[in-house]
Amino acid sequence: MSIVEDLKEKREQKKKEKELDLQYGVKEKKGPGQYVLATLLILYTIIVALPIILVFVSAFTDEDALIKNGYSYFPEKWSVGAFKMVFASGDKLAAAYGVTILITLGGTLIGLLCMSLYAYALSRKDFRLRGFLTIYSMIPMLFNGGTLSGYLVFTGTYHMKDSLWLLMLPICCTTMNIIILRTYIQNSVPEELMDSARIDGAGEWRTFFQITLPLMKPTLAAVGFMMATGYWNDWQNALLYITSDYKRPLQLLLINIQKMIEQLVNNPNIASAAKAAMAGSIPQQTTIMATVVMVIGPIMVIYPFFQKYFAKGLTMGSVKG
Amino acid sequence: MTRKENILHFFKNTWKHRVHVLMALPTFLIMFFFLYVPMGGLIIAFKNFKPVNGIWGSAWANGKWGVFDNFRFLLVNKARFFRLTGNTLLYFLIFTIIGTLLNVILAVCIDQLVFKKLGSALQSILIIPIFISYAAVTFIVEAYLKADTGLINNVFGLTRNWYAQESQYYWILILTIVKMWNSVGYGSVLYMSVLAGVDQQLYEAAQIDGANKWQQIWHITLPSLIPMVSVMLLLSVGNIMKSDTGLFYQVTRYTNTDTTGVLDSYVLYAIQHTSDFSFPSAASFFQSVVGLVLILIANAVVKKIQPEYALF
Known part of the structure; x- marks a missing residue:
C-alpha cells in the first residue's frame, strides 16, 4: 500500500472517531x-x-x-523596586542567563543528536552489534555510581572541575530517552521511506539527516523539552563543580543568595551594628522573589508551545518497542 | 555454523555496518566516560581514599575488616546509618502511596469531567510546578514558613520557627505537601492517557444496564488503571534508595536532618563539607547495590504479570 493511501485511510478513521466522540458527548449529561x-x-x-x-x-x-x-x-x-534592583546588578544576572542558556541549548542539542544517531543505529535490524548496544544503553538505568563516585572521577581523574562540560555531558544521554527515540523510529518512521532513499543512492548519513531526523520532530520536541527543563533546573551539578563567578548558571545564583544570607545572619562574630550596616548589601526579600521570577519565567512562557507533545512523549516512554 | 564461522560472520557484519558503529560511537563514549567510569569509581568503598592519590591510586582499605573496612563505619555510626536509611525508605513509601493515590484520583476526576476544554486548561496549569526547580521552590517554601515574615505564621498568628528543631516532625508533612504539589499534576498525565484509551462502548453498555456514575468508575475506570499502576509501582522500586536532593537538601536548607536527612542529601553534604569519605563511600555503594538488586527483582515480577511492560 502506498503511503498516500495509508494516510488517507488514517484521516478517514480519525474523522469517524471524531463523529463517535460527538455522539458520545451529546449523550453525556451535564x-x-x-x-x-x-x-x-x-x-x-x-x-x-x-x-x-x-x-x-x-x-x-x-x-x-x-x-x-x-x-x-x-x-x-x-x-517595581525589586526588579530595578535585579536589573541594576544586571551583569551577574545576564552572565548567569548566558551560562544557563548555553548549557540548556548545548546539552539538549548534543544529547538529541547523539541519542538520535544511536537510536537510528539500533533500529537497523540486521546490525549484529545491536544487541550489545541495547544492553549497554540499558545498564545505566539499573546501576549507577552515585554522586560521590561521579564527583571524585570527574574532578580527580578528569580534572574537569569548573568546566561547563560537566553541566552538559553527564546528563545528556539517558536510557529512557534512547528507548523513546528508538521506539519512535521503529514505529512511526516508515521503513519503506528510508529504504527507498537508500535505493536511490543516499548514504546512511544522508538518510538519517534528510529522512529520519525530520520525521522524528514530534518526539524530538517532547524529549528535547524535557531535557531542556532538566538542564534549566539543574542546580546540583553546578553546586558541586562550578567555582568561577562568571560560569554560574541561574540556579546557582539563587543558591548563592541563600548561602550569603545564611552566613550573614548566622555568623555570631558579626556585631549587630555591623549587620545593620550591611543590611543594604543583603539581598532583600522582594529582590529574591524577583530573581525567582526571572529564573522560572522563561520556562512558563515556553511551556505552552510544547505542551501538546508531552502526553505522547510520556506514554511512548512507558511502552517498550 | 561452527563457532569460528559465527565469529567471522559477526565481524563481517560489523564491518558492513561500520557507519552504524560510527553513529553509535558518540553516545557510547559519553556514556562510558560519564556513567560507566563512575560505576567503577564505586571501588572507593573498598579503598583507603586519599585525595592526592585519587580513586585508582589509593591503597586498598586494610583496617579491622580488611578490604571491607569502610563498611565498618556504617556500624560504628549505626544510629546515623539507620536513620538515613530509615528516612529514605519512609519518604519513598509516603511519596509513592500518597502520590499514586492522588495521581489516580486527579486523572479520574479530569477524565470524568464533561467540560473537556476546562479539563485540559486546568491540567496544563496543574503541570506547571514540575518545571520549577527546587532551588526556586526553596524560596517559595520560605515565603510561607519564615518565622517573621512567613505567610503561615502571619495568617494563623503563630510564632513558630519552622526551620528549628522544635518543628522537626512537621517537616514530614511539609515535604510531603511540597512533593505532591510539585509532582501530582505531571504524574496524572500518564494515567489520563490510559483512560483516554478506554473503550467508550464499555461505558455505554454499562449505562444501558443501568449503572450509575460511581458504579461505572468502580467497575470500568479504576480496573482499567490497575495494570499501569502496578507497573509504575514495581518500576519505582528501583528508586527506593534514591531521593530528590532538591527536596531534601535545598528545600529543607539541610535543617532538621533527624527527620529530613536521607542518604542522597547526606552524601551531597559530605562531599562539600568533609574529606573523610569512608562512611559516605560505603553508604553510596550500599545504595547502588540495593537499588540494582531491587530493580532486578521488580523487573522479574513485572515480567511474570505483564511481560510487555518489563524493562528487559
Missing part, C-alpha cells in the same frame, strides 16, 4: 454532579497555583511593606 466536580477541580487548581502567584505578587511588593506585614497576596503597597 448534571449537578458535573458542576460540583468542576468547582472542586477549579478550587484544587487555584490551591496549586497559589504558591506561584505568591512569587509574582511578592516580587512586585514594596520591600518595607513586606517586612512590616510579611508576605501577603494583598500587599499594602505595590512596587
